[in-house]
Each structure stands twice: as C-alpha cells, then as structure tokens.
Amino acid sequence: GQNIDQPTEMTATEGAIVQINCTYQTSGFNGLFWYQQHAGEAPTFLSYNVLDGLEEKGRFSSFLSRSKGYSYLLLKELQMKDSASYLCAVSFDRGSTLGRLYFGRGTQLTVWP
Amino acid sequence: ETGVTQSPTHLIKTRGQQVTLRCSSQSGHNTVSWYQQALGQGPQFIFQYYREEENGRGNFPPRFSGLQFPNYSSELNVNALELDDSALYLCASSLDRRDRLNTEAFFGQGTRLTVV
Numbered sequence: 001g002q003n004i005d006q007p008t009e010m011t012a013t014e015g016a017i018v019q020i021n022c023t024y025q026t027s028g029f030n031g032l033f034w035y036q037q038h039a040g041e042a043p044t045f046l047s048y049n050v051l052d053g054l055e056e057k058g059r060f061s062s063f064l065s066r067s068k069g070y071s072y073l074l075l076k077e078l079q080m081k082d083s084a085s086y087l088c089a090v091s092f093d094r095g096s097t098l099g100r101l102y103f104g105r106g107t108q109l110t111v112w113p
Numbered sequence: 114e115t116g117v118t119q120s121p122t123h124l125i126k127t128r129g130q131q132v133t134l135r136c137s138s139q140s141g142h143n144t145v146s147w148y149q150q151a152l153g154q155g156p157q158f159i160f161q162y163y164r165e166e167e168n169g170r171g172n173f174p175p176r177f178s179g180l181q182f183p184n185y186s187s188e189l190n191v192n193a194l195e196l197d198d199s200a201l202y203l204c205a206s207s208l209d210r211r212d213r214l215n216t217e218a219f220f221g222q223g224t225r226l227t228v229v
Contacts, residue, residue: 004155033217042115042203042220043156087155100146100169101205101218103155 004104006088011110017076020107022088026069033101034062034073035087043087046073075109083111115139117206119221126228131192134224138185138206144168145187146218147179150201162187163209191226199228 003025012018024032031050035043047055049064049071061074075082085106092102116139126132138145144163148156158171162181176192185206191198205218 035220040225042117042222044115044220045217048217089155100158100161100171101148101156102158103148105153105155 004088004090004102006104006107008105009108009110011112012078013112014078014080016078017074018078018109020073020075020086020109022071022073022104024069024071024088024090026066028092029066029069029090031091032064032071033089033091034071035089037085037087037106039084078111080111080113083109085109115219115221117204117219117221119204119224121224122222123225124227126194126226128194128196128228130194131190132194132226134189134202134226136187136189136204136206136221138187138204139219140185142185142206142208142219144207144209145181146205146207147189148203148205149173150203150223152200156203159189194228196228199226201225
C-alpha cells in the first residue's frame with residue numbers, strides 16, 4: 001500500500017558502495033525508516049528521516065527528499081555480513097494510528113567476496 | 114537484541130484451527146503493532162494497540178484480533194486459520210508520546226506460522 005517502491009534485488013562486491021532507492025507517495029508523509037532484515041530474523045532499525053537531507057551513521061547513510069517522495073540508503077565499505085533484505089518503511093499518519101508503518105517489499109542485497 | 118520477545122518462534126497449525134501468538138514489549142512501551150510478513154514480501158500492518166485499546170487496523174478480516182495487557186505483553190489471535198495465513202508474524206513495540214514525531218519501533222524476532 002501507499003505505493004512504496006524499491007528494487008527487488010541488488011548485488012555488489014565486498015568493499016564497494018551500494019545505493020538502495022525508495023520512492024513513495026508524498027501525501028500525508030510523516031517519516032521514513034530503513035530496516036535491515038537477515039533471513040529468518042526480525043527487522044532491525046537502521047535510520048530515520050523526517051526532514052530533507054542526509055543522515056549519516058557510520059557506514060550507513062540515508063537521504064530524504066520530501067518534495068520528490070524519494071529516499072535512498074547508502075552502504076559504504078560493504079562487508080559480507082551486509083547481505084540481507086533492506087526494508088523501506090514510511091509513516092503517513094500522525095493522528096489516528098501513530099507509528100503505523102507501510103513497508104516496501106524489501107531489497108535483497110547480496111555481497112560477493 | 115531489541116528487548117522485544119515473541120513466542121513461540123515456530124508453530125504448525127491445521128486449517129480451521131485457532132492460534133494465539135504472544136509478544137512481550139520493552140518495558141515502558143505503550144504501543145504495540147502487529148505485522149504479517151509473507152515470504153518475499155515486506156511486513157503488512159495488521160493492527161495497533163495503544164494503552165490496551167485498538168488504535169487502528171489494516172486490511173485484515175475480523176478473525177484477526179488482539180489484546181494488550183498492562184504488563185507490556187500482548188497477543189494476536191487468529192481464528193479459522195487459512196492456508197494463506199502462513200507467514201512470519203512480527204510485533205513491534207514503541208513509546209508513543211503523542212506530542213512528538215514517530216519514534217523507532219523495536220521488532221521481535223517473529224513467530225513463523227505454518228498452516229497445513
């Protein structure tokens with residue numbers, strides 16, 4: 001729902017940089033989250049953007065453009081352990097259902113040696 | 114380690130049966146949301162509880178119901194199980210302060226439900 005779109009799969013090599021894009025409908029936007037999910041495990045929080053710009057957190061950075069309905073997650077110095085699904089999740093509500101997240105299908109990233 | 118635990122981790126049920134899944138939230142978190150994640154898909158919002166009352170519902174039928182208790186635990190109940198209910202069920206707890214923007218939701222490890 002809410003037209004959250006991200007690529008299904010990406011591959012990269014160890015030590016490289018990869019950018020995972022996410023687009024969403026802009027109406028009612030209230031915040032965007034990126035989660036990492038390894039197979040069979042719970043999603044773990046990576047980043048949160050609500051204002052335009054870049055948020056940097058170690059090897060991971062996330063960018064948001066509210067006017068364009070666009071975000072990306074940038075992973076630097078890739079390691080084998082970064083192989084996982086990366087979920088883009090958007091919050092559209094502020095009133096009725098606080099914290100409800102709409103998820104994209106996830107981008108399965110495979111890091112090769 | 115998110116401080117959110119779910120039980121059981123795996124479960125097999127027969128079509129038509131009923132199931133109860135449990136979640137223990139982080140202490141002090143007043144909000145719990147439940148999600149269904151089918152294989153290869155992103156999590157889909159089922160419903161949310163805030164201070165023990167349902168606070169919004171996704172596109173799921175009434176046979177999906179829930180409870181939230183004062184001790185930061187919650188349940189997801191599914192009646193009349195169907196084969197398509199086979200999925201990973203995730204709970205996520207958060208602290209909703211109502212006067213601030215959304216805060217981080219902490220996910221449990223999930224319950225893998227298989228309906229045969």
